[in-house]
Amino acid sequence: MDPMILILVVGGTLAFVLLVVGIVTSASSQKTVVDERLGRYLKEETVEKKGGKTAKPGDKSTPVGDWLDRRLQGSSWGGGSHASWLAQT
DSSP states (O other): OOHHHHHHHHHHHHHHHHHHHHHHHHHHHHHHHHHHHHHHHSOOOOEEOGGGOEEOTTOOOOHHHHHHHHHHTTSTTTSSHHHHHHHHO
């Protein structure tokens, strides 16, 4: 085999291996950075509500909503088989 072709084949193989290693390294480190950034924003902080209940920061409590929750709690609309079916899906 011609020495020039041998050098080209070895160089091409080495370049391909280095390319694959670079892609794998970049992808794994990028995933770590993204996970760290998402972790900062997705921390589940809880806020104390009236009555000692806890809620997520985006939850809002209103008197009408609380009244409606209490009314529907014992009915088939608010706490019956529909709620458990929805929780399973």
